[in-house]
Amino acid sequence: MSAPASDHIDRAALASLRFREDAAFKARTRKSQAWLARAGKSMPNGVPMAWMAGLFRHNSIVATGGAGPHFNDLDGNTYCDFNVCDLAMTMGYGAKPIAEAVSRAVTSGAHFLLPVEDAVFVTEELARRVGLPCWQFTLSASAANTEVMRIARFITRRNKILVFDGQYHGHIDESLVTPSASGTVPVQLGTSARIAQDSVIVPFNDLDAAEAALKANDIALVITEPALTNCLLVEPAPGYLAGLRALSQKYGALLCLDEAHTFQFAYGGLVGTGKLACDFVTLGKGLGTGISFALYGMSRDVADVMEKHLDIDIGPKGLATGGTTYGSNVAIAAARAALEHVLTPQGYDRITALGQRLADGLEAAFKRHGLPWRAFRHGPRSGYCLEPEFPTNAEAATRSIDTDFIDARRVFMANRGFWDAVASAGPQVSFAHQPADIDLYVTQADGFLGEVVR
Numbered sequence: 001m002s003a004p005a006s007d008h009i010d011r012a013a014l015a016s017l018r019f020r021e022d023a024a025f026k027a028r029t030r031k032s033q034a035w036l037a038r039a040g041k042s043m044p045n046g047v048p049m050a051w052m053a054g055l056f057r058h059n060s061i062v063a064t065g066g067a068g069p070h071f072n073d074l075d076g077n078t079y080c081d082f083n084v085c086d087l088a089m090t091m092g093y094g095a096k097p098i099a100e101a102v103s104r105a106v107t108s109g110a111h112f113l114l115p116v117e118d119a120v121f122v123t124e125e126l127a128r129r130v131g132l133p134c135w136q137f138t139l140s141a142s143a144a145n146t147e148v149m150r151i152a153r154f155i156t157r158r159n160k161i162l163v164f165d166g167q168y169h170g171h172i173d174e175s176l177v178t179p180s181a182s183g184t185v186p187v188q189l190g191t192s193a194r195i196a197q198d199s200v201i202v203p204f205n206d207l208d209a210a211e212a213a214l215k216a217n218d219i220a221l222v223i224t225e226p227a228l229t230n231c232l233l234v235e236p237a238p239g240y241l242a243g244l245r246a247l248s249q250k251y252g253a254l255l256c257l258d259e260a261h262t263f264q265f266a267y268g269g270l271v272g273t274g275k276l277a278c279d280f281v282t283l284g285k286g287l288g289t290g291i292s293f294a295l296y297g298m299s300r301d302v303a304d305v306m307e308k309h310l311d312i313d314i315g316p317k318g319l320a321t322g323g324t325t326y327g328s329n330v331a332i333a334a335a336r337a338a339l340e341h342v343l344t345p346q347g348y349d350r351i352t353a354l355g356q357r358l359a360d361g362l363e364a365a366f367k368r369h370g371l372p373w374r375a376f377r378h379g380p381r382s383g384y385c386l387e388p389e390f391p392t393n394a395e396a397a398t399r400s401i402d403t404d405f406i407d408a409r410r411v412f413m414a415n416r417g418f419w420d421a422v423a424s425a426g427p428q429v430s431f432a433h434q435p436a437d438i439d440l441y442v443t444q445a446d447g448f449l450g451e452v453v454r
Protein backbone atom coordinates (compact mmCIF):
# COMPACT_ATOMS: atom_id res chain seq x y z
CA MET A 1 0.00 0.00 0.00
CA SER A 2 1.23 3.49 -0.68
CA ALA A 3 1.66 6.05 2.07
CA PRO A 4 -0.08 9.19 0.85
CA ALA A 5 0.45 12.39 2.76
CA SER A 6 -2.29 14.29 4.47
CA ASP A 7 -1.13 17.94 4.67
CA HIS A 8 -2.22 17.98 8.26
CA ILE A 9 0.27 15.46 9.59
CA ASP A 10 3.54 16.75 10.98
CA ARG A 11 5.90 14.08 9.62
CA ALA A 12 8.80 15.00 11.90
CA ALA A 13 6.57 14.83 14.98
CA LEU A 14 5.16 11.52 13.75
CA ALA A 15 8.64 10.04 13.28
CA SER A 16 9.86 11.11 16.70
CA LEU A 17 6.66 9.84 18.37
CA ARG A 18 7.12 6.52 16.58
CA PHE A 19 10.73 6.27 17.77
CA ARG A 20 9.73 7.03 21.37
CA GLU A 21 6.70 4.70 21.35
CA ASP A 22 8.59 1.81 19.70
CA ALA A 23 11.17 1.96 22.48
CA ALA A 24 8.43 2.02 25.12
CA PHE A 25 6.63 -0.89 23.42
CA LYS A 26 9.79 -3.01 23.35
CA ALA A 27 10.48 -2.23 27.01
CA ARG A 28 6.99 -3.25 28.14
CA THR A 29 6.89 -6.45 26.05
CA ARG A 30 10.30 -7.95 26.97
CA LYS A 31 8.95 -11.41 27.80
CA SER A 32 7.04 -11.55 24.51
CA GLN A 33 10.17 -10.54 22.60
CA ALA A 34 12.26 -13.20 24.34
CA TRP A 35 9.60 -15.82 23.59
CA LEU A 36 9.48 -14.76 19.92
CA ALA A 37 13.26 -15.06 19.65
CA ARG A 38 13.01 -18.66 20.85
CA ALA A 39 9.94 -19.35 18.69
CA GLY A 40 11.81 -18.19 15.59
CA LYS A 41 13.76 -21.45 15.71
CA SER A 42 10.65 -23.63 15.28
CA MET A 43 8.31 -21.28 13.36
CA PRO A 44 9.22 -18.87 10.54
CA ASN A 45 9.03 -15.36 12.02
CA GLY A 46 8.28 -16.96 15.38
CA VAL A 47 4.57 -17.26 14.67
CA PRO A 48 2.27 -20.19 13.84
CA MET A 49 0.72 -18.31 10.88
CA ALA A 50 2.69 -15.75 8.90
CA TRP A 51 0.06 -12.98 8.99
CA MET A 52 0.56 -12.72 12.74
CA ALA A 53 3.95 -11.21 12.00
CA GLY A 54 3.08 -9.45 8.75
CA LEU A 55 0.05 -7.48 9.90
CA PHE A 56 1.96 -4.86 11.93
CA ARG A 57 5.22 -3.00 11.58
CA HIS A 58 6.01 -3.46 15.28
CA ASN A 59 7.01 -6.76 16.82
CA SER A 60 4.28 -9.17 17.78
CA ILE A 61 3.30 -9.92 21.34
CA VAL A 62 2.30 -13.25 22.84
CA ALA A 63 -1.31 -13.46 23.99
CA THR A 64 -2.07 -15.32 27.21
CA GLY A 65 -5.83 -14.97 27.57
CA GLY A 66 -8.68 -12.55 27.52
CA ALA A 67 -12.06 -11.64 28.93
CA GLY A 68 -14.78 -9.60 27.23
CA PRO A 69 -13.19 -6.84 25.13
CA HIS A 70 -9.73 -7.26 26.73
CA PHE A 71 -6.80 -9.61 26.25
CA ASN A 72 -3.48 -9.94 28.05
CA ASP A 73 0.08 -10.53 26.93
CA LEU A 74 2.97 -12.48 28.41
CA ASP A 75 4.30 -9.38 30.16
CA GLY A 76 1.01 -8.84 31.97
CA ASN A 77 -0.17 -5.94 29.82
CA THR A 78 -3.89 -5.67 29.10
CA TYR A 79 -5.30 -4.41 25.80
CA CYS A 80 -8.82 -3.28 24.97
CA ASP A 81 -9.22 -4.80 21.52
CA PHE A 82 -10.45 -2.68 18.61
CA ASN A 83 -9.02 -5.01 15.95
CA VAL A 84 -11.10 -7.97 17.18
CA CYS A 85 -8.92 -10.35 15.12
CA ASP A 86 -10.01 -8.61 11.93
CA LEU A 87 -13.62 -9.48 12.75
CA ALA A 88 -12.99 -13.09 13.79
CA MET A 89 -13.57 -12.22 17.50
CA THR A 90 -16.44 -9.76 17.54
CA MET A 91 -18.17 -11.64 20.38
CA GLY A 92 -15.33 -10.78 22.78
CA TYR A 93 -13.03 -13.15 24.63
CA GLY A 94 -14.63 -16.05 26.45
CA ALA A 95 -18.18 -15.08 25.45
CA LYS A 96 -20.26 -17.32 27.70
CA PRO A 97 -22.85 -18.64 25.22
CA ILE A 98 -20.12 -19.54 22.74
CA ALA A 99 -17.81 -21.05 25.34
CA GLU A 100 -20.63 -23.20 26.75
CA ALA A 101 -21.97 -24.35 23.39
CA VAL A 102 -18.54 -25.18 22.01
CA SER A 103 -17.48 -26.97 25.21
CA ARG A 104 -20.64 -29.09 25.09
CA ALA A 105 -20.00 -29.91 21.44
CA VAL A 106 -16.37 -30.87 22.02
CA THR A 107 -17.34 -33.02 25.00
CA SER A 108 -20.08 -34.84 23.15
CA GLY A 109 -18.11 -35.32 19.91
CA ALA A 110 -16.43 -32.51 18.01
CA HIS A 111 -17.30 -33.99 14.65
CA PHE A 112 -19.10 -37.02 13.18
CA LEU A 113 -18.83 -36.38 9.45
CA LEU A 114 -22.60 -36.59 9.65
CA PRO A 115 -25.18 -33.84 10.03
CA VAL A 116 -26.18 -32.87 13.56
CA GLU A 117 -29.67 -31.69 14.44
CA ASP A 118 -28.74 -28.04 15.03
CA ALA A 119 -27.58 -27.63 11.42
CA VAL A 120 -31.19 -27.14 10.40
CA PHE A 121 -31.68 -24.42 13.03
CA VAL A 122 -28.63 -22.53 11.77
CA THR A 123 -29.43 -22.78 8.09
CA GLU A 124 -33.14 -21.97 8.54
CA GLU A 125 -32.22 -18.98 10.69
CA LEU A 126 -29.69 -17.72 8.13
CA ALA A 127 -32.23 -18.20 5.35
CA ARG A 128 -34.71 -16.10 7.32
CA ARG A 129 -32.21 -13.34 8.09
CA VAL A 130 -30.29 -13.14 4.82
CA GLY A 131 -32.93 -14.19 2.31
CA LEU A 132 -31.07 -17.00 0.51
CA PRO A 133 -32.68 -20.39 1.18
CA CYS A 134 -29.78 -22.88 1.19
CA TRP A 135 -26.43 -22.96 3.00
CA GLN A 136 -23.18 -24.88 3.17
CA PHE A 137 -20.38 -24.82 5.74
CA THR A 138 -16.65 -24.55 5.09
CA LEU A 139 -13.72 -23.80 7.39
CA SER A 140 -12.93 -20.30 6.12
CA ALA A 141 -14.37 -17.57 3.96
CA SER A 142 -11.51 -18.22 1.52
CA ALA A 143 -12.76 -21.79 1.14
CA ALA A 144 -16.38 -20.63 0.85
CA ASN A 145 -15.47 -18.24 -1.97
CA THR A 146 -13.44 -20.95 -3.67
CA GLU A 147 -16.50 -23.22 -3.73
CA VAL A 148 -18.73 -20.39 -4.93
CA MET A 149 -16.35 -19.78 -7.84
CA ARG A 150 -16.34 -23.45 -8.78
CA ILE A 151 -20.11 -23.73 -8.69
CA ALA A 152 -20.50 -20.55 -10.74
CA ARG A 153 -18.00 -21.81 -13.31
CA PHE A 154 -19.85 -25.07 -13.63
CA ILE A 155 -23.27 -23.46 -13.95
CA THR A 156 -22.24 -20.82 -16.48
CA ARG A 157 -19.65 -22.97 -18.27
CA ARG A 158 -17.43 -19.88 -18.16
CA ASN A 159 -14.12 -19.28 -16.45
CA LYS A 160 -13.61 -15.64 -15.55
CA ILE A 161 -14.28 -13.89 -12.27
CA LEU A 162 -15.11 -10.17 -12.03
CA VAL A 163 -13.65 -8.50 -8.91
CA PHE A 164 -13.32 -4.89 -7.82
CA ASP A 165 -10.31 -2.75 -7.11
CA GLY A 166 -9.77 -2.74 -3.31
CA GLN A 167 -11.24 -6.21 -2.93
CA TYR A 168 -10.12 -9.01 -0.68
CA HIS A 169 -11.92 -12.34 -0.77
CA GLY A 170 -9.34 -14.58 0.86
CA HIS A 171 -6.32 -16.63 0.06
CA ILE A 172 -7.43 -17.66 -3.41
CA ASP A 173 -5.36 -17.23 -6.55
CA GLU A 174 -8.28 -15.52 -8.32
CA SER A 175 -8.53 -12.87 -5.61
CA LEU A 176 -4.86 -12.22 -4.79
CA VAL A 177 -4.55 -10.11 -7.90
CA THR A 178 -3.93 -6.59 -9.08
CA PRO A 179 -4.35 -4.80 -12.41
CA SER A 180 -1.26 -4.09 -14.51
CA ALA A 181 -0.48 -2.83 -17.99
CA SER A 182 -0.23 -6.46 -19.13
CA GLY A 183 -3.55 -7.51 -17.57
CA THR A 184 -4.34 -8.97 -14.16
CA VAL A 185 -1.28 -10.25 -12.26
CA PRO A 186 -0.66 -11.84 -8.85
CA VAL A 187 -0.31 -9.37 -5.99
CA GLN A 188 1.48 -11.88 -3.74
CA LEU A 189 4.23 -14.40 -4.24
CA GLY A 190 3.58 -18.04 -4.99
CA THR A 191 0.21 -17.74 -6.68
CA SER A 192 -0.45 -18.65 -10.27
CA ALA A 193 0.09 -15.98 -12.92
CA ARG A 194 -2.08 -18.05 -15.23
CA ILE A 195 -5.01 -18.15 -12.79
CA ALA A 196 -4.62 -14.41 -12.13
CA GLN A 197 -5.54 -13.86 -15.76
CA ASP A 198 -8.93 -15.43 -15.08
CA SER A 199 -9.80 -12.39 -12.97
CA VAL A 200 -10.98 -9.09 -14.37
CA ILE A 201 -10.67 -6.07 -12.07
CA VAL A 202 -12.79 -2.93 -12.37
CA PRO A 203 -13.33 0.04 -10.04
CA PHE A 204 -16.15 -0.21 -7.46
CA ASN A 205 -19.15 2.11 -7.91
CA ASP A 206 -18.67 2.25 -11.69
CA LEU A 207 -21.45 0.39 -13.50
CA ASP A 208 -20.11 1.34 -16.94
CA ALA A 209 -16.80 -0.36 -16.15
CA ALA A 210 -18.61 -3.45 -14.88
CA GLU A 211 -20.77 -3.57 -18.00
CA ALA A 212 -17.75 -3.22 -20.27
CA ALA A 213 -16.21 -6.27 -18.56
CA LEU A 214 -19.42 -8.30 -18.56
CA LYS A 215 -20.08 -7.60 -22.23
CA ALA A 216 -17.36 -10.08 -23.18
CA ASN A 217 -19.82 -12.78 -22.02
CA ASP A 218 -17.08 -14.81 -20.36
CA ILE A 219 -17.62 -13.86 -16.70
CA ALA A 220 -18.87 -16.73 -14.54
CA LEU A 221 -19.07 -14.85 -11.26
CA VAL A 222 -19.20 -11.25 -10.10
CA ILE A 223 -17.98 -11.12 -6.52
CA THR A 224 -17.88 -8.12 -4.22
CA GLU A 225 -18.42 -7.07 -0.66
CA PRO A 226 -21.63 -5.02 -0.46
CA ALA A 227 -19.44 -2.27 1.05
CA LEU A 228 -15.67 -2.59 0.62
CA THR A 229 -14.15 -3.14 4.05
CA ASN A 230 -10.61 -4.12 3.15
CA CYS A 231 -9.55 -0.66 1.95
CA LEU A 232 -10.94 1.11 5.01
CA LEU A 233 -14.58 1.61 4.01
CA VAL A 234 -16.14 2.31 0.63
CA GLU A 235 -19.92 2.44 0.60
CA PRO A 236 -21.90 1.55 -2.52
CA ALA A 237 -23.53 4.49 -4.28
CA PRO A 238 -27.35 4.37 -4.14
CA GLY A 239 -28.57 1.78 -6.65
CA TYR A 240 -25.07 0.47 -7.41
CA LEU A 241 -25.57 -3.05 -6.05
CA ALA A 242 -28.98 -3.38 -7.71
CA GLY A 243 -27.35 -2.21 -10.95
CA LEU A 244 -24.63 -4.80 -10.59
CA ARG A 245 -27.24 -7.49 -10.04
CA ALA A 246 -29.15 -6.38 -13.15
CA LEU A 247 -25.96 -6.34 -15.24
CA SER A 248 -24.80 -9.74 -14.04
CA GLN A 249 -28.19 -11.19 -14.97
CA LYS A 250 -28.22 -9.43 -18.33
CA TYR A 251 -24.85 -10.92 -19.26
CA GLY A 252 -25.38 -14.39 -17.79
CA ALA A 253 -23.04 -14.16 -14.77
CA LEU A 254 -23.84 -15.11 -11.18
CA LEU A 255 -23.43 -12.63 -8.31
CA CYS A 256 -21.86 -13.31 -4.92
CA LEU A 257 -22.02 -10.74 -2.13
CA ASP A 258 -19.22 -11.48 0.30
CA GLU A 259 -20.37 -10.64 3.82
CA ALA A 260 -17.45 -12.18 5.68
CA HIS A 261 -17.11 -8.80 7.41
CA THR A 262 -20.35 -6.95 6.78
CA PHE A 263 -22.61 -9.62 8.28
CA GLN A 264 -21.43 -8.18 11.55
CA PHE A 265 -22.38 -4.63 10.61
CA ALA A 266 -26.16 -5.17 10.67
CA TYR A 267 -28.74 -7.81 11.63
CA GLY A 268 -29.02 -10.13 8.62
CA GLY A 269 -25.96 -8.46 7.11
CA LEU A 270 -26.24 -5.83 4.40
CA VAL A 271 -27.95 -8.35 2.12
CA GLY A 272 -30.68 -9.03 4.67
CA THR A 273 -31.21 -5.41 5.72
CA GLY A 274 -30.99 -4.07 2.17
CA LYS A 275 -33.00 -6.97 0.68
CA LEU A 276 -30.25 -7.25 -1.93
CA ALA A 277 -30.77 -9.82 -4.66
CA CYS A 278 -27.89 -12.17 -5.48
CA ASP A 279 -27.06 -15.83 -6.14
CA PHE A 280 -24.57 -16.38 -3.31
CA VAL A 281 -23.67 -14.80 0.03
CA THR A 282 -20.45 -15.59 1.87
CA LEU A 283 -20.25 -15.44 5.66
CA GLY A 284 -16.96 -15.96 7.43
CA LYS A 285 -14.66 -15.70 10.39
CA GLY A 286 -16.80 -18.01 12.51
CA LEU A 287 -19.48 -15.28 12.53
CA GLY A 288 -17.14 -13.55 14.99
CA THR A 289 -17.07 -16.44 17.47
CA GLY A 290 -13.35 -17.13 16.99
CA ILE A 291 -14.15 -20.71 15.96
CA SER A 292 -12.89 -21.64 12.50
CA PHE A 293 -15.85 -21.94 10.17
CA ALA A 294 -17.58 -20.07 7.38
CA LEU A 295 -20.70 -20.50 5.30
CA TYR A 296 -22.11 -19.63 1.95
CA GLY A 297 -25.73 -19.19 1.04
CA MET A 298 -27.22 -19.85 -2.36
CA SER A 299 -30.46 -19.61 -4.31
CA ARG A 300 -32.68 -22.66 -4.73
CA ASP A 301 -31.64 -22.84 -8.40
CA VAL A 302 -28.00 -23.14 -7.40
CA ALA A 303 -28.86 -25.68 -4.71
CA ASP A 304 -30.66 -27.77 -7.35
CA VAL A 305 -27.48 -27.88 -9.41
CA MET A 306 -25.47 -28.91 -6.35
CA GLU A 307 -27.91 -31.71 -5.65
CA LYS A 308 -27.83 -32.96 -9.22
CA HIS A 309 -24.06 -33.02 -9.22
CA LEU A 310 -23.24 -34.53 -5.85
CA ASP A 311 -19.67 -35.77 -5.65
CA ILE A 312 -19.82 -39.51 -4.93
CA ASP A 313 -16.65 -41.05 -3.51
CA ILE A 314 -16.76 -44.09 -5.77
CA GLY A 315 -18.06 -42.01 -8.68
CA PRO A 316 -19.64 -40.45 -10.54
CA LYS A 317 -17.63 -37.38 -9.65
CA GLY A 318 -19.54 -34.18 -8.98
CA LEU A 319 -18.97 -30.61 -7.88
CA ALA A 320 -15.65 -30.12 -6.10
CA THR A 321 -16.79 -28.89 -2.70
CA GLY A 322 -16.34 -29.92 0.92
CA GLY A 323 -13.60 -30.83 3.37
CA THR A 324 -13.22 -33.41 6.11
CA THR A 325 -13.67 -30.99 9.03
CA TYR A 326 -16.33 -28.76 7.44
CA GLY A 327 -19.77 -28.60 9.06
CA SER A 328 -18.52 -30.01 12.35
CA ASN A 329 -20.57 -30.26 15.52
CA VAL A 330 -18.33 -27.54 16.99
CA ALA A 331 -18.92 -25.11 14.11
CA ILE A 332 -22.64 -25.68 14.17
CA ALA A 333 -22.84 -25.29 17.94
CA ALA A 334 -20.88 -22.02 17.74
CA ALA A 335 -23.07 -20.74 14.90
CA ARG A 336 -26.29 -21.57 16.75
CA ALA A 337 -25.13 -19.98 20.00
CA ALA A 338 -23.95 -16.88 18.14
CA LEU A 339 -27.22 -16.46 16.26
CA GLU A 340 -29.39 -17.14 19.31
CA HIS A 341 -27.52 -15.26 22.00
CA VAL A 342 -25.21 -12.64 20.52
CA LEU A 343 -26.18 -11.74 16.96
CA THR A 344 -29.63 -10.61 18.11
CA PRO A 345 -31.50 -7.48 17.00
CA GLN A 346 -30.78 -5.98 20.44
CA GLY A 347 -27.10 -6.92 20.19
CA TYR A 348 -26.79 -5.22 16.80
CA ASP A 349 -28.67 -2.13 18.07
CA ARG A 350 -26.22 -1.92 20.92
CA ILE A 351 -23.05 -2.16 18.81
CA THR A 352 -24.51 0.22 16.24
CA ALA A 353 -25.04 2.80 19.00
CA LEU A 354 -21.49 2.19 20.25
CA GLY A 355 -20.13 2.48 16.70
CA GLN A 356 -21.92 5.81 16.41
CA ARG A 357 -20.41 6.90 19.71
CA LEU A 358 -16.94 5.98 18.44
CA ALA A 359 -17.41 7.79 15.11
CA ASP A 360 -18.91 10.85 16.84
CA GLY A 361 -16.01 10.88 19.33
CA LEU A 362 -13.39 10.65 16.58
CA GLU A 363 -15.07 13.38 14.52
CA ALA A 364 -15.22 15.65 17.56
CA ALA A 365 -11.50 15.02 18.10
CA PHE A 366 -10.77 15.83 14.44
CA LYS A 367 -12.68 19.08 14.82
CA ARG A 368 -10.88 19.97 18.04
CA HIS A 369 -7.58 19.65 16.18
CA GLY A 370 -8.84 21.67 13.21
CA LEU A 371 -8.77 18.67 10.88
CA PRO A 372 -11.19 18.52 7.95
CA TRP A 373 -11.26 14.70 8.32
CA ARG A 374 -14.20 12.36 8.65
CA ALA A 375 -14.79 9.28 10.78
CA PHE A 376 -15.98 6.23 8.86
CA ARG A 377 -19.22 4.89 10.27
CA HIS A 378 -21.19 1.79 9.44
CA GLY A 379 -22.78 0.02 12.40
CA PRO A 380 -19.93 -0.98 14.71
CA ARG A 381 -17.19 -0.01 12.26
CA SER A 382 -15.43 3.33 12.35
CA GLY A 383 -12.07 4.63 11.18
CA TYR A 384 -9.99 7.55 10.09
CA CYS A 385 -10.81 9.16 6.74
CA LEU A 386 -8.00 11.67 6.28
CA GLU A 387 -10.02 13.69 3.78
CA PRO A 388 -13.16 15.85 3.92
CA GLU A 389 -15.10 13.45 1.66
CA PHE A 390 -15.63 9.72 2.06
CA PRO A 391 -14.04 7.67 -0.75
CA THR A 392 -16.21 6.16 -3.45
CA ASN A 393 -13.60 3.73 -4.76
CA ALA A 394 -10.38 2.05 -3.68
CA GLU A 395 -8.13 4.60 -5.31
CA ALA A 396 -9.66 7.37 -3.22
CA ALA A 397 -9.70 5.17 -0.09
CA THR A 398 -5.99 4.51 -0.42
CA ARG A 399 -5.32 8.18 0.26
CA SER A 400 -6.42 7.53 3.85
CA ILE A 401 -4.25 4.41 4.23
CA ASP A 402 -1.32 6.44 5.47
CA THR A 403 0.80 3.64 6.87
CA ASP A 404 3.20 5.92 8.81
CA PHE A 405 0.23 7.53 10.55
CA ILE A 406 -1.51 4.20 11.18
CA ASP A 407 1.61 2.38 12.39
CA ALA A 408 2.55 5.16 14.80
CA ARG A 409 -1.03 5.26 16.08
CA ARG A 410 -1.05 1.49 16.64
CA VAL A 411 2.06 1.57 18.85
CA PHE A 412 0.93 4.71 20.69
CA MET A 413 -2.43 3.08 21.43
CA ALA A 414 -0.86 -0.27 22.39
CA ASN A 415 1.33 1.50 24.95
CA ARG A 416 -1.85 2.92 26.46
CA GLY A 417 -3.76 -0.35 26.57
CA PHE A 418 -5.59 -0.33 23.21
CA TRP A 419 -5.07 -2.83 20.39
CA ASP A 420 -5.93 -0.81 17.29
CA ALA A 421 -7.15 -2.01 13.90
CA VAL A 422 -4.91 -3.29 11.10
CA ALA A 423 -3.96 -0.78 8.38
CA SER A 424 -6.69 -1.69 5.89
CA ALA A 425 -9.52 -1.61 8.43
CA GLY A 426 -10.60 0.71 11.22
CA PRO A 427 -11.38 0.37 14.89
CA GLN A 428 -14.36 -1.96 15.27
CA VAL A 429 -16.72 -2.18 18.22
CA SER A 430 -17.31 -5.70 19.49
CA PHE A 431 -20.38 -7.13 21.21
CA ALA A 432 -18.34 -7.08 24.42
CA HIS A 433 -17.36 -3.40 24.46
CA GLN A 434 -18.86 -0.98 26.94
CA PRO A 435 -19.44 2.77 26.40
CA ALA A 436 -16.47 3.55 28.69
CA ASP A 437 -14.16 1.51 26.41
CA ILE A 438 -15.19 3.67 23.48
CA ASP A 439 -14.71 6.91 25.37
CA LEU A 440 -11.26 5.88 26.60
CA TYR A 441 -10.23 4.90 23.05
CA VAL A 442 -11.32 8.33 21.81
CA THR A 443 -9.44 10.09 24.62
CA GLN A 444 -6.21 8.30 23.69
CA ALA A 445 -6.75 8.86 19.95
CA ASP A 446 -7.26 12.54 20.73
CA GLY A 447 -3.94 12.56 22.63
CA PHE A 448 -2.20 10.95 19.64
CA LEU A 449 -3.62 13.54 17.24
CA GLY A 450 -2.51 16.30 19.59
CA GLU A 451 1.09 15.20 19.10
CA VAL A 452 1.16 14.57 15.36
CA VAL A 453 -1.16 16.97 13.55
CA ARG A 454 -0.68 20.63 12.74
Ligand SMILES: Cc1ncc(COP(=O)(O)O)c(C=O)c1O
Pocket residue numbers: 086140141142143145168169170171225230258259260261284285
Ligand atom coordinates in the same frame (compact mmCIF):
# COMPACT_ATOMS: atom_id res chain seq x y z
C1 LIG B 1 -14.50 -9.92 2.56
C2 LIG B 1 -13.62 -11.07 2.91
N1 LIG B 1 -13.83 -12.26 2.33
C3 LIG B 1 -13.07 -13.33 2.62
C4 LIG B 1 -12.04 -13.24 3.52
C5 LIG B 1 -11.21 -14.44 3.83
O1 LIG B 1 -11.43 -14.86 5.13
P1 LIG B 1 -10.51 -16.01 5.73
O2 LIG B 1 -9.15 -15.42 5.86
O3 LIG B 1 -11.12 -16.28 7.06
O4 LIG B 1 -10.55 -17.15 4.80
C6 LIG B 1 -11.80 -12.01 4.15
C7 LIG B 1 -10.70 -11.88 5.13
O5 LIG B 1 -10.36 -10.82 5.60
C8 LIG B 1 -12.59 -10.91 3.84
O6 LIG B 1 -12.37 -9.71 4.38
